Amino acid sequence: MNHNIRIGVAGIFHETNSFAPGRTELDDFRGAWVEDARVFDQKFRETRTSMGGAIDGAEQERAELVPGLITETTPSAMVTREAIEVLIDTLVGSIPQDLDGLLLILHGAMxxxxxxxxxxxxxxxxxxxxxxxLPVVVTLDLHANTSEAMVQQSTCIVGYDTYPHVDMYERAVEGMEILAATIRNEINPTAAWKAPGMLVTPQTMDTSALPMKVLMDRAHEIEHDPQVLNVTVAGGFPYSDIPDAGMSFIVTTNNDEAWAQKCANSLSQLAWDLKEKFVFQEVSIKEAVELTLKYNEGPVIWIEGSDNVGGGSPADATHVLEHIVQLEQPSMMVIRDAEVAKKAHELGVGHDIDCELGGKSDRLHGQPVPIQGRIKRLYDGRFVHEGPYMTGKEGNMGKTAVIESAYLTVVVTELRVPPFDVAHVHSVGIKPIDYKIIVVKSAVAWKTSFGAVARHEINVDTPGCCSANLNHFAYKHVNRPVYPLDCSE
Structure with a gap:
C-alpha cells in the first residue's frame, strides 16, 4: 500500500434560505473558522462529524491529511457578495498544489x-x-440542490443517506475511500445526474419513513452492483430559490457512464411516480390543541416547521408561542431573543421578568408576545452534542435563560439553535419527559433530540420562511415547470 498519499480536506458549509430575513455576513462564519492543522485535529478528532470522518478515513488509507479552510454557520439568509468572495478566495488559497487528491465538505444548498x-x-x-x-471528492448534505456543473467538476459526489442526518461521519470515510482508490488508479469514477423536476419539503424526507424510504432502499439496492461506487439521493432544499432547486440523483460507477445514467434516470422516474406522496399536510393550532387534549400521555411534539432553524428560519416565530403561553398543559419551547436573554442575565436567577418575547425578525414570523414569568436558570449556552447527531461537537446558544411562565417553560437563547441534539436542553437542566407538550422549531431533525421520548407528534401549520406549503412563496428563479407548483403531468 502506498503510504505517501497527500490528501487535502476543506469546506464551507451553509444551507441558504432565499426567503429568510436579513443577510448572512462573513462574521457569521468566523465562530467556526478553522485553518490551522493542529486546531483542526484537536477540534474534530474523535467526533462523528464529516471532519472526524476525514481524519479517520485518511488514517485508514494511510494518507497524510492536509487541512485547508473549514467553516460553517447555521442555515440562514442569502450570503452577501462580499462574504462569498472572501470565503471562496480563502478556501482556494488554503489548498496547496502538491496534493494527490482533495476531499471537499460542502452542503450543496449554498x-x-x-x-x-x-x-x-x-x-x-x-x-x-x-x-x-486532480481527484476531487465532495460530500454533500441530503438537502443539497445538486447541479450538472457540480457533477462535471468533481470526481465523485457522496451525499448523506439519512435524515435526520446521523451519517455524515460515515459518508466522509466513504468519500476518502473512493478518493484513495482513485488516486491509486484502482477505480475510474464516472458519474451521471438526473432531476425529476420536484420541490420536496423537508418534512417528507425522513429517510426511515415513506415515501423517502422507497427511494433510499432502491438506491442501496443499486449500490450492491459491484460496478456502482455510490448513489446519492439529494432531496433538495426548496427554500433556495435557484434554477436547480429540488430533488436530484447522482450515480457514480466504475468507468460506465451509460449505466450510471440509466440508474439515475430510473431513480428519477421512481421519484416522479411517488410525487403525490411527497405533498405534506399540517393542522391548525386549534386542531393541535384539540388533538393534544385527547392524548393521555406526552410528550406531544408540536412541530413548528415553518420556523425550522435547521432550514434558515429566524428562530423567533411567535405564532405558536402566543397560543401555548395560555394553555394549561406543562409545555416547553426554545426561542431566540437576544434582548430578553440579556435582560434575564441582568436581572438574575429568581427575579420576575416582564417582557415582549420573540417576533423581532420580521412580521412574517409574528409579533412579540407579552410574557410574565420567573427566571429559573441562567447559562452561557455552551454544550457538547451527546446524541447520534455529530456526537462530541460543541454547540453554543449564547446567553441563555430558562423562564417559567405559568405552565410554560421557555428557553430563551441569544443565538439561533436548531434542536439537533438533546444536550441543548439537558445543558440547561431540562428533562424533556417532564412536559406534556414540546414545541420544536424543526422539520424532522428534532427526532435526534426528542424522538426517544416522543409519544405523539403534530405538524402545526403556521406562516414562516420554511413553510411546508410552497405556494406561500414567490419563486422567481427555479426551473419551471416544477411539481407541486406546476401540477401538469
Whole structure:
C-alpha cells in the first residue's frame, strides 16, 4: 500500500434560505473558522462529524491529511457578495498544489447574492488552480440542490443517506475511500445526474419513513452492483430559490457512464411516480390543541416547521408561542431573543421578568408576545452534542435563560439553535419527559433530540420562511415547470 498519499480536506458549509430575513455576513462564519492543522485535529478528532470522518478515513488509507479552510454557520439568509468572495478566495488559497487528491465538505444548498450555485463556483475556482485531473471528492448534505456543473467538476459526489442526518461521519470515510482508490488508479469514477423536476419539503424526507424510504432502499439496492461506487439521493432544499432547486440523483460507477445514467434516470422516474406522496399536510393550532387534549400521555411534539432553524428560519416565530403561553398543559419551547436573554442575565436567577418575547425578525414570523414569568436558570449556552447527531461537537446558544411562565417553560437563547441534539436542553437542566407538550422549531431533525421520548407528534401549520406549503412563496428563479407548483403531468 502506498503510504505517501497527500490528501487535502476543506469546506464551507451553509444551507441558504432565499426567503429568510436579513443577510448572512462573513462574521457569521468566523465562530467556526478553522485553518490551522493542529486546531483542526484537536477540534474534530474523535467526533462523528464529516471532519472526524476525514481524519479517520485518511488514517485508514494511510494518507497524510492536509487541512485547508473549514467553516460553517447555521442555515440562514442569502450570503452577501462580499462574504462569498472572501470565503471562496480563502478556501482556494488554503489548498496547496502538491496534493494527490482533495476531499471537499460542502452542503450543496449554498446561495449568495452573486452566485446561485456556490458549490459549483467553488469547484470551478479550485479546478482553475489545481487543474482538471486532480481527484476531487465532495460530500454533500441530503438537502443539497445538486447541479450538472457540480457533477462535471468533481470526481465523485457522496451525499448523506439519512435524515435526520446521523451519517455524515460515515459518508466522509466513504468519500476518502473512493478518493484513495482513485488516486491509486484502482477505480475510474464516472458519474451521471438526473432531476425529476420536484420541490420536496423537508418534512417528507425522513429517510426511515415513506415515501423517502422507497427511494433510499432502491438506491442501496443499486449500490450492491459491484460496478456502482455510490448513489446519492439529494432531496433538495426548496427554500433556495435557484434554477436547480429540488430533488436530484447522482450515480457514480466504475468507468460506465451509460449505466450510471440509466440508474439515475430510473431513480428519477421512481421519484416522479411517488410525487403525490411527497405533498405534506399540517393542522391548525386549534386542531393541535384539540388533538393534544385527547392524548393521555406526552410528550406531544408540536412541530413548528415553518420556523425550522435547521432550514434558515429566524428562530423567533411567535405564532405558536402566543397560543401555548395560555394553555394549561406543562409545555416547553426554545426561542431566540437576544434582548430578553440579556435582560434575564441582568436581572438574575429568581427575579420576575416582564417582557415582549420573540417576533423581532420580521412580521412574517409574528409579533412579540407579552410574557410574565420567573427566571429559573441562567447559562452561557455552551454544550457538547451527546446524541447520534455529530456526537462530541460543541454547540453554543449564547446567553441563555430558562423562564417559567405559568405552565410554560421557555428557553430563551441569544443565538439561533436548531434542536439537533438533546444536550441543548439537558445543558440547561431540562428533562424533556417532564412536559406534556414540546414545541420544536424543526422539520424532522428534532427526532435526534426528542424522538426517544416522543409519544405523539403534530405538524402545526403556521406562516414562516420554511413553510411546508410552497405556494406561500414567490419563486422567481427555479426551473419551471416544477411539481407541486406546476401540477401538469
Amino acid at each position: 446561495v449568495s447574492e452573486s452566485y446561485s450555485d456556490v458549490e459549483a463556483e467553488i469547484l470551478k475556482r479550485l479546478r482553475k488552480k489545481l487543474g482538471n485531473i
